[in-house]
Amino acid sequence: MDNIAGKKAGLTWAIHISVVVLVALWLFPTLGLFVSSFRTADQISGSGWWAALSTQERQLPAARLAGDEVIIDGRYVISGELFPNTSALVSAWGISAREPEANVPGDTVALEGEVRLLIDEEGRFVLSGPDSFEGQRLPRVFSTAAAPPEFTLANYERVLFTGTADAGVGNALLNTATVAIPATVIPILIAAFAAYALAWMDFPGRALLVALVVALLVVPLQLALIPLLQLHNTIGIGKGYIGTWLAHTGFGMPLAIYLLRNYMVGLPRDIIESAKVDGATDFQVFTKIVLPLSFPALAAFAIFQFLWTWNDLLVALVFLGTDDRTLVLTGRLVNLMGSRGGDWEILATSAFVSIAVPLVVFFTMQRYLVRGLLAGSVK
Amino acid sequence: MHPALAGLVTIALGVGGCIAYFYLSNLVLDKVLYPARGPNIGRNINRANMIRPWLxxxxxxxxxxxxxAYPVLATLWLSLTDRSQGGAFVGFANYRQMMDEPKFWEAIRNNMLWLIVVPAASTAFGxxxxxxxxxxxxGSLAKSLIFMPMAISFVGASVIWKLVYDARPEGAEQIGILNAVWVALGGAPQTWLTLDLVNSFFLMAVLIWIQTGFAMVILSAALRGIPEETVEAAIVDGANPFQIFFKIKVPQIMPTIVVVWTTITLVVLKVFDIVLAMTNGQWGTQVLANYMYDRMFRAFDWGVGSAAAIVIMLLVTPILVWNVYNVRKEMR
Incomplete structure (x- = not known):
């Protein structure tokens, strides 16, 4: 069937090209963030991330000369490097903000009072004068430099391991994991038992309960916030992890029951009935037969619930709170966007830290995720 | 105790507690309440089997x-009371107050736009x-990459797209790809997220980007389920690929398209993180869920906040009824 297109070479090409364009559109935004997280603040603001692999020529911020003074041939001399840590090549420089590109490397410029300044291509400078520079402010140098492509892990080190206000991301990562893992594990067993009852046990009201689960599946959790917060305060949990775990368990329950029931209904009737004829109780049938057979559905739900709890913002804000100690990654990111909206090196790195774990889960368990989606929505 | 440690303990307690509950309750039912022995063995087994599903x-x-279930009713009640009057019943006063706020109508207008644009575009792209x-x-690699945003949080996606929309003053090097392209085409750099009317569409793009993968996966499975005979017959009759797609394939997967559409509609109605993170409802981009959050947790006006939540619930209700109707039909 697929060779309908194959008959026309032009159409095949059109398809390949359209898919390349689609994939590029869908991949580029994430790629931009990923590349940016490995660049320094100067690089990010100096050029777009797509230029990260090319040599960049850009104006550097003014640098004030500094160094130790020595006396050579009766003149006081200070020498050093403009950019000690990088390998940029100077293409032009100047000493006034109005003419930052007045001189080329190798020029010697005469300043006030017989002071001379020489800057070469590699950013080395020599400042010399007849009097000591002691106590004086040394001149500022503006430079335009070509820096080779360069990537750094410093951003990651900074957001993950420095516990200062601009980071806190390491702590938030731990908080997110603390929320997400129990909130993923706990609902599974509860839902599995219920799903088995709804799939394979006969009792009055079963159809009604299935309908109820389907109805609750779409109830917006926005409605649950205030009443549950009041409830948690009344029973003494207040804001904290326990309340957040409970809330996630409750909100994930309809999907869990629905997915697992749909899967369990499709299990072969013969196996279950012959086990019952052989004298197995429902409890044994469930634990020995249905639960192991349902592994794909259990995995699918676990992935959904993990992605959802890891990525959630609203539930964490409301039930866990907004102070620095308990803020989860998503909440931290929103704060960073407000307070450090222009500091892309911090923002991009923090964002990438927050999406790295879901991406790993996604790419390793995609099979189960797709299967779960299909079980959940296609009839 | 460190919260992470508490988490591990909770996992152990939660899972262990579940196992213990299910095991012990079954044990009590079978051995103590209605033991499967003695003179009433038949009746006992029947009774135990009537009770077991509920265990x-x-x-x-x-x-x-x-x-x-309880919060829906409680929120309904809250929306009819006033917190500042000690929770006194005030009828529809909160709703009236909400209707008088221009921000509410802005949110309604934007939500309607979102409801039309996002499901339509996601489904079409998918x-x-x-x-x-x-x-x-x-194809499977391409699918993976298009599907990938599904795993990214709304907030993470907002950061990603904020970089795309980033704007620098005219003359400076643009680091947002949209402005870079725009400037290369001869335009002046724009702060896209503050442009009235269009900025909502830039927020919608984020959700479309996330949801397209979902639509694609489901629709791709449906496309593969189409009986080949129908397509073969169309080829024999001389249909071109476009006719085959629109006249043969699309009508056959219509039920799946409806499911995808309604699922994305549900996501749209609850969209909150994207707006909060990117504009916080400024510059005419407010949506209902963020309006509600604003009233509830910034203005601490639970009444109006709950009223907004009830409005979201009402918008969801047709889908709820439709889903329940379908499931009941199926179970018959």
Whole structure:
């Protein structure tokens, strides 16, 4: 069937090209963030991330000369490097903000009072004068430099391991994991038992309960916030992890029951009935037969619930709170966007830290995720 | 105790507690309450089997009722009371107050736009991607990459797209790709997120980007389920690929398209993170869920906040009824 297109070479090409364009559109935004997280603040603001692999020529911020003074041939001399840590090549420089590109490397410029300044291509400078520079402010140098492509892990080190206000991301990562893992594990067993009852046990009201689960599946959790917060305060949990775990368990329950029931209904009737004829109780049938057979559905739900709890913002804000100690990654990111909206090196790195774990889960368990989606929505 | 440690303990307690509950309750039922022996063995077994489903269901039902069913009613009640008057019943005063706020109508207007644009665009892109990737050798890789945003949080996606929309003053090097392209085409750099009317569409793009993969996966499975005879017959009759797609394939997967559409509609109605993170409802981009959050947790006006939540619930209700109707039909 697929060779309908194959008959026309032009159409095949059109398809390949359209898919390349689609994939590029869908991949580029994430790629931009990923590349940016490995660049320094100067690089990010100096050029777009797509230029990260090319040599960049850009104006550097003014640098004030500094160094130790020595006396050579009766003149006081200070020498050093403009950019000690990088390998940029100077293409032009100047000493006034109005003419930052007045001189080329190798020029010697005469300043006030017989002071001379020489800057070469590699950013080395020599400042010399007849009097000591002691106590004086040394001149500022503006430079335009070509820096080779360069990537750094410093951003990651900074957001993950420095516990200062601009980071806190390491702590938030731990908080997110603390929320997400129990909130993923706990609902599974509860839902599995219920799903088995709804799939394979006969009792009055079963159809009604299935309908109820389907109805609750779409109830917006926005409605649950205030009443549950009041409830948690009344029973003494207040804001904290326990309340957040409970809330996630409750909100994930309809999907869990629905997915697992749909899967369990499709299990072969013969196996279950012959086990019952052989004298197995429902409890044994469930634990020995249905639960192991349902592994794909259990995995699918676990992935959904993990992605959802890891990525959630609203539930964490409301039930866990907004102070620095308990803020989860998503909440931290929103704060960073407000307070450090222009500091892309911090923002991009923090964002990438927050999406790295879901991406790993996604790419390793995609099979189960797709299967779960299909079980959940296609009839 | 460190919260992470508490988390591990909770996992152990939660899972252990569940196992213990299910095991012990079954044990009590079978051995103590209605033992399968003695003179009434037949009656006992029957009774135990009548009770057992409820043992299996109890924890899940309890959680469902407490965390989803009860709050709906409680929120309905809250929306009719006033917190500042000690929770006194005030009728529809909160709703009237909400209707008088221009921000509410802005949110309604934007939500309607979102409801039209996002499901339509996601489904269309998803259908396109599904159809195209099914025909090429590297299709599954392409699918993976288009599907990937599904794993990214709304907040993470907001950061990603904020970089795309980033604007620098005219003359400076643009680091946002949209402005870079725009400037290369001869335009002046724009701060896209503050442009009235269009900025909502830039926020919608984020959700479309996330949801397209979902639509693609489901629709691709549906496309593969189409009986080949129908397509073969169309080829024999001389239909071109476009006719085959629109006249043969699309009508056959219509039920799936409806499911995808409604699922994305549900996501749209609850969209909150994207707006909060990118504009916080400024510059005319407010949506209902963020309006509600604003009233509830910034203005601490629970009445109006709950009223907004009820409006979201009302918008969801047709889909709820439709889903329940379908499931009941299926179970018959």
């Amino acid at each position: 299996f269901l109890f924890p899940a039902l309890f959680v469902l009722m407490l965390y989803l 259908l396109l991607a599904a159809q195209l990737t099914d025909r090429i050798s590297w």
